[in-house]
Amino acid sequence: MSMNLEREKAVLTGTQLSEVKSTNLSKILFGATVISMLISLYFIFIFAAEETTMHAAQKIFYFHVSSAWLAFMAFFVTFVFSILFLIKRKRIFDTYAYVSAEIGIVFTIIVLTTGPIWAKSAWNTWWVWEPRLITTLILFFIYIAYIMIRQMDGVWDKKARLSSVFGIIGFADVPIVFFAIRWWQTKFHPIVFGDGPSQQGGGIESSMLVALLVTITAFTILYAYLLNKGVSFENMKIKVDRYKEKLREELEK
Amino acid sequence: MNLFRTALLLAKKDLYSELKTKQILTTQIIFAGLVIVVFSFAFDPANNTTKAVIPGVIWVIIVFAGILGLNRSFISEQRNDTMQGLLVAPMESSSIYLGKFLANFAMMLVVEIVSIPFLFLLFDFKFNGSLGYFVLVIFLGSFGFIAIGTFLAALAANSKSSEMLLPLLLFPITTPILIGVVQATKIILTNMEKLSSAIAWIQLVTAYDVIFFVVCFLLIDYVLEV
Amino acid sequence: MIEIKKLTKQADNKLILRGVDLSIKKGETVAILGPNGAGKSTLLKVLATLIKPTSGLIKINGLDLKKDHIEIKKLLGYLPHSSLLYDHYSPLENLVFFGNIYGVNNVEQKASKLVKEVGLSFFLNEPVKNFSRGMIQRIAIARAIIHDPEILLLDEPHTGLDQGAISILNNVILSMKEKGATTLMVTHDFKQAAEICDRIIIVKNGRIVDDFKIENRNLGFVSEKYGLQMEGVS
Numbered sequence: 001m002s003m004n005l006e007r008e009k010a011v012l013t014g015t016q017l018s019e020v021k022s023t024n025l026s027k028i029l030f031g032a033t034v035i036s037m038l039i040s041l042y043f044i045f046i047f048a049a050e051e052t053t054m055h056a057a058q059k060i061f062y063f064h065v066s067s068a069w070l071a072f073m074a075f076f077v078t079f080v081f082s083i084l085f086l087i088k089r090k091r092i093f094d095t096y097a098y099v100s101a102e103i104g105i106v107f108t109i110i111v112l113t114t115g116p117i118w119a120k121s122a123w124n125t126w127w128v129w130e131p132r133l134i135t136t137l138i139l140f141f142i143y144i145a146y147i148m149i150r151q152m153d154g155v156w157d158k159k160a161r162l163s164s165v166f167g168i169i170g171f172a173d174v175p176i177v178f179f180a181i182r183w184w185q186t187k188f189h190p191i192v193f194g195d196g197p198s199q200q201g202g203g204i205e206s207s208m209l210v211a212l213l214v215t216i217t218a219f220t221i222l223y224a225y226l227l228n229k230g231v232s233f234e235n236m237k238i239k240v241d242r243y244k245e246k247l248r249e250e251l252e253k
Numbered sequence: 254m255n256l257f258r259t260a261l262l263l264a265k266k267d268l269y270s271e272l273k274t275k276q277i278l279t280t281q282i283i284f285a286g287l288v289i290v291v292f293s294f295a296f297d298p299a300n301n302t303t304k305a306v307i308p309g310v311i312w313v314i315i316v317f318a319g320i321l322g323l324n325r326s327f328i329s330e331q332r333n334d335t336m337q338g339l340l341v342a343p344m345e346s347s348s349i350y351l352g353k354f355l356a357n358f359a360m361m362l363v364v365e366i367v368s369i370p371f372l373f374l375l376f377d378f379k380f381n382g383s384l385g386y387f388v389l390v391i392f393l394g395s396f397g398f399i400a401i402g403t404f405l406a407a408l409a410a411n412s413k414s415s416e417m418l419l420p421l422l423l424f425p426i427t428t429p430i431l432i433g434v435v436q437a438t439k440i441i442l443t444n445m446e447k448l449s450s451a452i453a454w455i456q457l458v459t460a461y462d463v464i465f466f467v468v469c470f471l472l473i474d475y476v477l478e479v
Numbered sequence: 480m481i482e483i484k485k486l487t488k489q490a491d492n493k494l495i496l497r498g499v500d501l502s503i504k505k506g507e508t509v510a511i512l513g514p515n516g517a518g519k520s521t522l523l524k525v526l527a528t529l530i531k532p533t534s535g536l537i538k539i540n541g542l543d544l545k546k547d548h549i550e551i552k553k554l555l556g557y558l559p560h561s562s563l564l565y566d567h568y569s570p571l572e573n574l575v576f577f578g579n580i581y582g583v584n585n586v587e588q589k590a591s592k593l594v595k596e597v598g599l600s601f602f603l604n605e606p607v608k609n610f611s612r613g614m615i616q617r618i619a620i621a622r623a624i625i626h627d628p629e630i631l632l633l634d635e636p637h638t639g640l641d642q643g644a645i646s647i648l649n650n651v652i653l654s655m656k657e658k659g660a661t662t663l664m665v666t667h668d669f670k671q672a673a674e675i676c677d678r679i680i681i682v683k684n685g686r687i688v689d690d691f692k693i694e695n696r697n698l699g700f701v702s703e704k705y706g707l708q709m710e711g712v713s
Contacts, residue, residue, distance in 0.1 A: 086475055141425035148421060152412045155491045162408050165472050166422065169404075172468060173426050176461055180429035183457070184436060245492040262579050266565070273567050338563035338622075341527050342580045343552035479529050 026232065029225035036218035040211070048211035057121035062212055064114040066219040067107045068136065074104030074223060075143065075171055082167035085160060091238070092231075094160035097167055099230035101146050103223060108140045131182040138177050142170040256351065259344040263352025267326070268359060277325050278360055281318040285368035288314050289375055298376045307378055308438035311369060312431060315395060316424075318364050319357075323402040324419055326353050327410035346477040347470050354403045361395050382441040386448070390441060390455060394434035397462040398427055404469040407476050433458040480505040480661050481526070481630065486535030487685075488521055495521045497685040499535070503678075505629075508652065508662040510672035512705055513682035519665040520634055522682065526663065527557040527632050539630065553581065556628030558636055562619040566608040570594050570618045573607060574625050581626035593621040597647055613644045620651055631655060631662040637671045649675050669705070673698040681708050 044062045081097035084090075115133055116126040127133070149163045271278055292310050296303045330336040339349055369391070373380060380387075405422045409415040433454045440451035481503040488496040495518045503509055511519045524530040526537070528548050537544040539551050564573045574590035583589060594600050597617040607615060616639065623631065631652065637645055652662055652675055666672050672679060673696050681689040681704070688708050693700055 138425050138428050141421075145418075145422045145425060148418060149408070149412075152418075154411065157490075158411065161475055161478065162411060165408065165475050166405075168472065169401075169426060169465075169468060172464070173429070176429045176457075176464070180432045180457060183453075184432050242492050259580055262576065266576050269572075270565060270567050332566060333564050334559065334561035335563055335565055337529060337557075337559060337561070338577065339580075340529060341552060341555060341557045342577065343549045343582075344580065345549070478531065 026225065026228050029221065029228055033218070033222045033225045036214075036221050040215040040218040043211040043214045048207045049205050057117070060114050060118050062215045064111060064118055065212060066215045067110040067114065068132075069216050070219045070223050071104045071107040071111060071136070071139070073220070074100045074107065074227075075139065075174070077227070078104065078143075078146075078167050079171035082164035082171075085164045086168075089157070091156070091160070092235075094156075094164065095231050095234045095238075096227070097164065098150060099227055099234060101143050101167065103226050103230065105140065105143050105147065108136060108143070111136050112140060129185065131178060131185050134181045135174070135178040138181075139174060142173065146170060256345060256348050259342075259348045260351035260355060263339070263349060264355035264359070267353070267356035271356075271360065277322050278363060281321050281360070281364045282367050284321060285314045285318045285364055286371065288317060289368070289372050293375060303376065304378065304443065305439075307372070307376060308435055308442055310372065310376075311391075311438060312394070312435050314368055314372065315361070315365060315391075316398065316427075316431070318368070319361050319395070319398055319402060320420055320423065322357055322360050322364075323399070323406040323423075324416050326357050326403065327406050328415060331410070340477065340479060346474050349477060350403065350407065350469065350473040353407070354400060357403050358396065358399045361399050362392075365391055365395065378442075380442070382443070382445055383448075386441045386451065386455075387438070390434055390437045390451075390458075393455060393458050393462060394430055397430045397458060397465065400462065400466045400469060401426055401430075404465075404473060404476070407473065429461050430458055433461070480507075480540060481663075482536075482538040483526075484536040486522075486525065486537065487533050488518070488525060488530065489533045495685055496525070496532070499682075499685070499687055501680070501687060501690075503661060503663070505661055506656065506659050507678055508656055508676045509664065509678045509680060510676040511663065511665045511680050511682055512667070512669070512672065512701075514709065517682045518685040519682050523557075523632050523634050523663065523665050524559075526630075527555060527559075528552060529557075553626070554629045555632060556623040556626070556630065557632045557634075558619055558623040559634045560638075562607075562615045563622060564607050564615065564618060567606055569602075569604045569606055570599060570621070571603050573618065574621060577622055578625045583626050586625075590621075590625065593625060594618070596651070597621050598643070612639050613641050616640055617644055617647060620648055624651065624655065627658070628655075629660055631660055631664075633662065633664040633666075635666055635668075636664065637666060637668045645671065669701050670698055673701050679704070681705060683708060 040062070044059055048059075048062075050056070050058070077100040078097045081093045081100065085093040085097060112133075115136070119128050119133075120126055146163055146166050149166055150159055152159055152162070289310070292306075292313075296306050296310075327336070330339065340346075372378070402419075402423055405426070406415075406419055409419040409422060412418045437451045437454035437458070440447045440454075481501070483499055483501040486496055486499040486501075487494065499518075499522060511522065513519050521530060525532050526539075526544075528544065528551065540554060542551050544551060564570075565576070568576070571587070571590055571594065574593060575586050578586035578590055591600070591603060594603055597620060599614060599617055602610070602614070607618065610618070616636075620636070623633075633652075636648055640648065649671070652664075656662065662676075664672070664676065673693060676693070678690070678692050679701055680687055689704060691704060
């Protein structure tokens with residue numbers, strides 16, 4: 001019995017050490033996120049020039065584009081970690097893929113809600129069947145399906161394997177979807193709407209561009225923070241499950 | 254080669270079993286007929302503008318009837334755990350995929366051969382496009398749809414509610430095919446002057462078919478692994 | 480023939496097999512006994528290439544299970560709980576299909592011969608779905624040996640069989656043994672285990688706890704050994 005206790009202790013100290021490290025990292029990321037978000041707010045609302053036709057409503061553009069960027073990046077990360085998982089079969093890769101997909105979905109939803117608001121003030125219609133918007137919508141459906149595979153019952157490695165496969169297929173599909181939709185839209189309809197301000201006014205104003213880049217950086221840091229937090233949550237869940245299983249075994253003995 | 258030999262055996266087994274029971278094929282064809290009837294309620298066949306929706310209707314029929322068949326193709330192997338029998342047999346899992354694909358594709362073609370003329374007949378559609386191109390588009394579109402569909406059916410079969418899961422997985426992934434073939438079909442059936450852009454669509458669909466057939470071939474090992 | 484080293488299998492944090500070392504020589508008939516949930520079936524499924532082991536090494540006939548799985552699968556005949564038969568097919572069609580997949584020559588003759596051996600030649604062309612459990616199990620046995628496997632993996636083959644079917648099954652196993660086949664059998668039926676096996680392995684909690692040879696169908700000896708192992712638990 002005393003042997004057992006000692007072993008437990010050894011395990012716990014080991015995990016505590018790594019926990020301290022990861023909380024430090026998440027604190028740093030949290031601080032960086034807050035600071036960069038404040039900076040980007042300054043740039044968006046004070047530094048950047050106001051758009052002449054849409055006024056304040058145009059400000060949503062920065063969040064819209066940044067969220068879209070973040071979502072695409074998140075799905076790309078899912079794709080990379082899916083491949084890594086299938087090769088290495090380490091649970092941590094699967095956790096990263098899963099958390100990244102979840103973050104991606106949240107930001108896809110933000111894109112899909114800010115999009116219509118933007119569209120309403122820019123083009124006076126809520127929804128435009130515009131290639132990027134439709135691609136984002138399809139992307140949303142693909143990754144909802146990804147999450148549904150994860151909700152299947154069964155052992156984790158089966159779910160991880162299947163969702164990794166789908167993560168790869170899904171991401172490989174994205175460029176083709178985008179290409180097909182853009183082609184479909186341009187071949188059969190005249191281009192009524194530009195692809196955002198860059199084509200409307202013959203180029204984005206430099207102050208706007210700076211604000212956009214700052215916001216994108218801020219969102220990237222936000223993503224890193226969310227990913228870090230999400231993964232540590234998942235790891236805690238896994239750890240709790242493991243302890244439960246250990247306890248159950250102790251009871252059975 | 255062993256891969257194709259076992260795949261053909263498997264496809265033959267599925268088709269022969271279908272020939273005995275006629276369960277899936279009958280359901281698919283009746284379902285296709287019902288979809289056509291429902292469409293005739295939704296879009297008045299007597300109206301001339303209805304002709305414009307025919308290309309879309311063709312693909313709606315193929316997609317929905319196809320899903321019925323795809324759902325069954327791996328679920329049917331769960332009875333008596335025959336899937337285990339295939340997995341312990343000396344063949345690659347890509348062989349199982351190929352066999353299932355061939356069987357599904359053959360059944361899909363039968364459904365199309367029956368239901369598309371029936372649709373033209375009921376909607377009094379005068380075919381004046383190019384039959385060769387039309388057949389080519391149908392063939393390529395069904396190929397891609399069934400290729401990725403068979404793969405995702407194998408994936409979904411791991412779930413208890415795979416009938417519900419499969420459409421959710423399949424439809425978003427096949428959007429490029431559906432856009433491509435509907436556009437190509439529309440041009441071929443109604444507006445032959447624009448043939449060059451139809452050919453461009455056909456190329457897109459072919460590229461999709463090739464890419465995903467290869468990807469599915471490479472990834473099926475991970476799906477069927479136990 | 481079969482070499483297993485430090486085999487472990489983990490499913491969802493639960494260790495099912497925790498380090499199994501086992502070597503089985505050609506021609507042995509081995510029974511695997513043990514309580515429910517001990518990992519017997521898992522061990523058999525790992526050997527049948529149906530479950531990937533978490534760690535450990537398995538060699539069959541000198542071939543690595545990971546690399547040469549196709550070659551190894553040709554040697555295996557696997558009979559699980561379920562029949563692995565297609566319901567709409569007759570026994571003959573089932574056997575011919577599986578025989579073809581294994582690349583058996585003269586498959587039709589061989590299939591009808593096997594159906595006769597298991598005593599169902601009268602039902603050669605009836606669909607399997609109308610059969611009783613015992614009849615299905617007999618066809619399932621025929622299916623498992625259609626390609627003359629060198630290794631037979633049987634998962635509780637005697638469950639739910641009548642006396643006639645049991646003696647047919649035992650005859651099949653014994654005749655395969657005469658041909659030099661190795662048999663691994665998971666079972667709860669001590670009597671049958673003592674009857675046909677010449678080595679007994681007792682598995683408990685994912686480990687092999689006892690491994691001994693038996694002679695003269697000594698049922699009492701097996702029960703005694705088994706009781707000894709199980710008493711230690713509770």
